Amino acid sequence: MEADESKRDRTPTLADVARQAKVSTATVSRCLNSPDQVVEKTRTKVLEAVRKLGYAPNFNARALAAKRTNTIGAIIPTMENAIFARGLQAFQEELGRNGTTLLVASSSYQSGLEEEQIRTLVSRGADALLLIGYHRDPEIYEFLRRQGVPVVIAWVFDPKAKFPTVGFDNFSAMKALANKVIRLGHRRIGVITGATQDNDRSTERLRGIRSAMTDAGIPEETLSIAETTYGIAEGGIALEHLMSQPSRPSVVMCGNDVLAVGAIAKAKELGIDIPRDLSVTGFDDLEISKISSPSLTTVHVPHRRMGKEAARMLINMVSKKEGQDKILIETSLEMRESLAEYSE
Amino acid sequence: MEADESKRDRTPTLADVARQAKVSTATVSRCLNSPDQVVEKTRTKVLEAVRKLGYAPNFNARALAAKRTNTIGAIIPTMENAIFARGLQAFQEELGRNGTTLLVASSSYQSGLEEEQIRTLVSRGADALLLIGYHRDPEIYEFLRRQGVPVVIAWVFDPKAKFPTVGFDNFSAMKALANKVIRLGHRRIGVITGATQDNDRSTERLRGIRSAMTDAGIPEETLSIAETTYGIAEGGIALEHLMSQPSRPSVVMCGNDVLAVGAIAKAKELGIDIPRDLSVTGFDDLEISKISSPSLTTVHVPHRRMGKEAARMLINMVSKKEGQDKILIETSLEMRESLAEYSE
DNA sequence: TTGTACGCGTTATCAA
DNA sequence: TTGATAACGCGTACAA
Numbered sequence: 001m002e003a004d005e006s007k008r009d010r011t012p013t014l015a016d017v018a019r020q021a022k023v024s025t026a027t028v029s030r031c032l033n034s035p036d037q038v039v040e041k042t043r044t045k046v047l048e049a050v051r052k053l054g055y056a057p058n059f060n061a062r063a064l065a066a067k068r069t070n071t072i073g074a075i076i077p078t079m080e081n082a083i084f085a086r087g088l089q090a091f092q093e094e095l096g097r098n099g100t101t102l103l104v105a106s107s108s109y110q111s112g113l114e115e116e117q118i119r120t121l122v123s124r125g126a127d128a129l130l131l132i133g134y135h136r137d138p139e140i141y142e143f144l145r146r147q148g149v150p151v152v153i154a155w156v157f158d159p160k161a162k163f164p165t166v167g168f169d170n171f172s173a174m175k176a177l178a179n180k181v182i183r184l185g186h187r188r189i190g191v192i193t194g195a196t197q198d199n200d201r202s203t204e205r206l207r208g209i210r211s212a213m214t215d216a217g218i219p220e221e222t223l224s225i226a227e228t229t230y231g232i233a234e235g236g237i238a239l240e241h242l243m244s245q246p247s248r249p250s251v252v253m254c255g256n257d258v259l260a261v262g263a264i265a266k267a268k269e270l271g272i273d274i275p276r277d278l279s280v281t282g283f284d285d286l287e288i289s290k291i292s293s294p295s296l297t298t299v300h301v302p303h304r305r306m307g308k309e310a311a312r313m314l315i316n317m318v319s320k321k322e323g324q325d326k327i328l329i330e331t332s333l334e335m336r337e338s339l340a341e342y343s344e
Numbered sequence: 345m346e347a348d349e350s351k352r353d354r355t356p357t358l359a360d361v362a363r364q365a366k367v368s369t370a371t372v373s374r375c376l377n378s379p380d381q382v383v384e385k386t387r388t389k390v391l392e393a394v395r396k397l398g399y400a401p402n403f404n405a406r407a408l409a410a411k412r413t414n415t416i417g418a419i420i421p422t423m424e425n426a427i428f429a430r431g432l433q434a435f436q437e438e439l440g441r442n443g444t445t446l447l448v449a450s451s452s453y454q455s456g457l458e459e460e461q462i463r464t465l466v467s468r469g470a471d472a473l474l475l476i477g478y479h480r481d482p483e484i485y486e487f488l489r490r491q492g493v494p495v496v497i498a499w500v501f502d503p504k505a506k507f508p509t510v511g512f513d514n515f516s517a518m519k520a521l522a523n524k525v526i527r528l529g530h531r532r533i534g535v536i537t538g539a540t541q542d543n544d545r546s547t548e549r550l551r552g553i554r555s556a557m558t559d560a561g562i563p564e565e566t567l568s569i570a571e572t573t574y575g576i577a578e579g580g581i582a583l584e585h586l587m588s589q590p591s592r593p594s595v596v597m598c599g600n601d602v603l604a605v606g607a608i609a610k611a612k613e614l615g616i617d618i619p620r621d622l623s624v625t626g627f628d629d630l631e632i633s634k635i636s637s638p639s640l641t642t643v644h645v646p647h648r649r650m651g652k653e654a655a656r657m658l659i660n661m662v663s664k665k666e667g668q669d670k671i672l673i674e675t676s677l678e679m680r681e682s683l684a685e686y687s688e
Numbered sequence: 689t690t691g692t693a694c695g696c697g698t699t700a701t702c703a704a
Numbered sequence: 705t706t707g708a709t710a711a712c713g714c715g716t717a718c719a720a
Contacts, residue, residue, distance in 0.1 A: 011491055013713055024691045029715060039689060054487065059467040060404040060413075061713035064696045069404075080433055085424050092450075101464065104448055106436075120445065123403040143398065147355050232631045265635035287576045291609035293637050357697055368707045373699060383705060405697035408712045 012053040021049035032057065063125045072314055073103040073121035074130040075114055077199075081230060081258050082286050084132070087154070090307030091130065098315050100127075109229070111198045115140050122147050128314045130154060134161055135200040150317035154310045156200055157328050164317065164325040166310040170201050173299045173331040174208030174253075177281055180333060181251055182216045185342035186279065189213065190242040190249030191225045192235055192259045202255050205283065209253060224249060228259070235262025236269075243270065243278075250279065250342050257282035257289045260296055264338065275340035285334050294337035301331050356397040365393035376401065407469045416658055417447040417465035418474040419458055421543075425574060425602050426630050428476070431498070434651030435474065442659050444471075453573070455542045459484050466491050472658045474498060478505055479544040494661035498654045500544055501672050508661065508669040510654040514545050517643050517675040518552030518597075521625055524677060525595055526560045529686035530623065533557065534586040534593030535569045536579055536603045546599050549627065553597055568593060572603070579606025580613075587614065587622075594623065594686045601626035601633045604640055608682065619684035629678050638681035645675050 018025040023042060030037050031046040038046075049055075063069045072095055076084040092102045103121060107114035118140055121129060128150040141163075144151055150164075157167040181189065191209060194202045210220055224245055226238035235254060239262070242249060254260035260282030264274055272278050274294055282289055282298035289296035306329045316323040362369045367386060374382050375390040382390075393399075407413045416439055420428040436446045447465060451458035462484055465473060472494040485507075488495055494508075501511040525533065535553060538546045554564055568589055570582035579598060583606070586593060598604035604626030608618055616622050618638055626633055626642035633640035650673045660667040 014715095015713080025714075026692080026716075027690060030690085033715080037689080042690080054490065056463055056467050058408070058469075058713050059464075060407040060469050061696090062715075063404040064402070064408055064698090065713075065715040067696075067715095079423065080426075080429050082425065089424055119400055120403075123400050125402075125404050146398070232635055261632075261635055265637075268637065288605075288632060291576055291605055293609075293612065359697080369698080370700085370707060370709090371705085374706085377699080381705075386705085402697050405712090406699075408714090409697075409699035411699090411712075 012055045013058070014055075016053055017046065017049045017055050020053060021046045067125075069125040069127055070099060071101050071103055071124075071126050072128045072130065072311075072318070073105065073124075073126035075105045075107055075117045075121070076132055077107055077109045078230065079104075079106045081232075082288070083230070083256060083258065083284060086286075087303035087307035087310075090304035091311045092307075094308045094311035095315070098311075100315065109195065109199070111136070118144070122149055127318045128152070130310055130314060132156075133200045134158065134163065135198055150314065152310050152314050152317070154306060156204070157326075159326065159328075161326075164313055166306055166313055166327040166329065168301060168306070168329040168331045170204035171208045171211070173301075174205040174283065175212045176208075176331075177283075177297075177299055177333060178209045178212035178253065179215075180335075181253065181279070181281065181339065182212055182218070184279075184339065186251040187218055187222070187342070188247060188249045188251075189218075189223055190252040191223060191255075192238040192242070192252060192263060193225060193227050193255040194230045194259070195227060205255055222247075230256065230258055232258055232262035232265070235259035236266030239263035239266045240270065243267075243272065248278075251281070251339070252278065253281045255283060257284045257286040257296060257298055260298070260338075261288050261292045264292055264294070264296070275338055279339045279342070281339055289334075289336070292338070297336045297339035298334050299331050300334045302329055305329060356399045357402070358399075360397055361390065361393045361399050364397060365390045413469040413471055414443060415445050415447055415468075415470050416472045416474065416655075416662070417449065417468075417470035419449045419451055419461045419465070420476055421451055421453045422574065423448075423450045425576075426632070427574070427600060427602065427628060430630075431647035431651035431654075434648035435655045436651075438652045438655035439659070442655075444659065444662075453539065453543070455480065462488070466493055471662045472496070474654055474658060476500075477544045478502065478507065479542055494658065496654050496658050496661070498650060500548070501670075503670065503672075505670075508657055510650055510657055510671045510673065512645060512650070512673045512675045514548035515552045515555070517645075518549040518627065519556045520552075520675075521627075521641075521643055521677060522553045522556030522597065523559075524679075525597065525623070525625065525683065526556055526562070528623075528683065530595040531562055531566070531686070532591060532593045532595075533562075533567055534596040535567060535599075536582040536586070536596060536607060537569060537571050537599040538574045538603070539571060549599055566591075574600065574602055576602055576606035576609070579603035580610030583607035583610045584614065587611075587616065592622075595625070595683070596622065597625045599627060601628045601630040601640060601642055604642070604682075605632050605636045608636055608638070608640070619682055623683045623686070625683055633678075633680070636682070641680045641683035642678050643675050644678045646673055649673060 014025045014028050017028045028046050031043050095102050105117040131153050132155045152164045154167050157169045193206050196203045226241050228234040228238045264280050267274050282296045285298045285300040289298050309327050358369045358372050361372045375387050439446050449461040475497050476499045496508045498511050501513045540547045570585050572578040572582045608624050611618050626640045629642045629644040633642050653671050
């Protein structure tokens with residue numbers, strides 16, 4: 001029983017299994033990849049040898065020979081907070097159902113890093129890529145095209161975009177919320193946004209607010225903006241900044257829920273009552289927005305559905321099946337306690 | 345300029361670069377891997393060809409030939425909440441400083457899935473692995489040993505463990521908190537814990553509470569336990585369950601902060617005032633525990649330091665350098681508003 | 689149904 | 705310092 005192991009102390013290869021089962025390596029390979037091409041009897045013999053030797057195929061060799069990895073890569077801006085977690089989870093689940101594994105990388109919101117990650121994932125043989133947002137150096141898109149790697153863009157939606165997309169309309173979603181805010185009587189609006197450079201989601205959301213103000217005849221100059229990196233603490237600092245300005249806003253609209261709960265916490269600390277003294281809104285409808293106190297008015301984004309659809313689209317593209325290449329995910333307003341009517 | 349591309353429309357290889365630069369593939373390879381072994385003049389010539397062709401090395405082929413990937417894998421139980429995010433971020437940063445890339449997989453707290461992920465990462469050529477907790481089928485440890493893949497275990501600490509470890513003592517940390525709780529006069533203790541099966545962290549934490557009770561002469565039977573999966577909503581449901589029992593606890597100790605903030609939110613909903621009617625404690629000291637209202641008393645875990653030390657240890661092991669193989673990370677009590685003295 | 693033999697894109701050894 | 709050339713482990717025509 002132990003005798004065979006004495007040969008060497010390295011990890012077994014296809015050839016080892018073939019020797020053990022007294023067949024050719026080709027047969028072993030077929031047993032593993034297309035079992036129905038090999039007759040029952042040899043198959044069991046081979047599988048027995050596989051089990052006995054504890055053989056596991058070498059992924060790299062396989063990828064090299066087959067030019068396919070059954071792997072899809074995703075690059076998200078951050079793993080530090082929950083913004084992308086839910087959508088990515090659903091994305092992964094759907095891939096799993098298809099026997100595809102997910103490789104995740106995070107770019108820390110830095111486009112330079114993102115390009116590096118893209119090249120890394122491609123050189124690792126990812127069959128396709130999920131990317132967040134359109135904004136990207138044209139050169140990298142050209143690189144992907146030349147490499148023949150299918151890409152789906154998520155978390156944004158532009159019907160005219162050249163790339164397959166599964167996402168929502170950041171502009172309209174935020175504009176709808178801003179319209180609501182204005183209808184409630186607010187005129188002095190403050191904004192806490194994530195960095196807008198290289199980030200079309202935050203840029204579009206901000207544009208949505210501006211557009212709603214213009215429509216309502218509120219001069220754009222009255223908008224006070226604090227730009228910061230995403231984070232709870234950062235949201236708090238930004239709020240403090242906004243509230244220390246001469247003309248205090250009556251509402252602070254945040255680029256996402258993480259910033260918003262940070263703002264709410266800081267407001268409490270400063271003795272500002274929400275929503276009596278100040279209204280606050282978020283974006284995303286993460287779980288924390290429900291348990292925040294007061295609970296957070298926000299834009300609900302069906303992240304799980306977005307992740308699932310994106311996975312399906314990519315799977316289709318890899319197997320060159322036809323299908324939609326643009327899916328719009330509808331968002332909705334989630335009215336909770338943190339936004340109230342403005343009354344002087 | 346364009347002429348060379350007409351040859352083929354596939355991604356350029358070493359050989360293409362070699363042809364273009366009129367050198368051998370070996371030289372090109374050396375230019376990329378050990379540039380000082382090749383003379384300045386040829387090097388610039390080669391790099392020029394690389395740039396012109398947009399050459400990117402094929403990772404799989406490289407791994408196959410070099411038997412090394414400069415990649416370390418990590419398998420964490422979940423990406424859905426922040427429990428592991430902070431530590432993993434620091435882990436990745438430290439790896440990056442060493443030119444090592446991180447491959448993450450999540451097991452959804454299922455040991456079967458985790459084994460699969462381990463095999464996947466190994467077959468992908470991960471040079472080493474970071475795993476959470478000791479509890480694991482001996483067979484998988486044997487597999488790892490035979491494959492010669494170094495492993496570091498984190499988030500736990502047992503001085504007698506056979507494996508290199510960077511972590512904290514879940515038992516003692518939770519016991520310290522329980523001692524504090526008891527010293528404040530609490531006798532009827534409720535617990536909301538994550539699943540204890542296959543999870544040594546939650547098991548140890550629970551054992552810590554039991555031990556503190558025993559030390560204080562509180563009968564173990566008075567402990568009421570709700571076991572659930574980690575999640576904000578789940579924490580709420582568990583709290584409701586505990587509070588609907590005949591003998592209501594005066595304090596609910598939660599297995600982590602996520603469960604705790606869920607419990608707090610639900611308590612509010614039920615009109616239970618915290619900490620007047622009920623005290624609540626957490627574990628981890630995530631960012632939400634500070635902004636929770638009332639703020640959450642919890643155990644502070646220096647996640648970032650743990651991640652960083654784990655990375656260093658693994659890097660050392662891969663390069664076969666000597667070094668510590670057991671690092672204890674100290675935790676501390678973080679007293680905040682949600683835990684108060686018990687007074688009938 | 690099974691086996692032979694070549695190719696995948698690198699790295700590494702050994703000569704030159 | 706550079707160039708041939710043999711691995712690396714697997715998939716897959718093609719032949720048997």
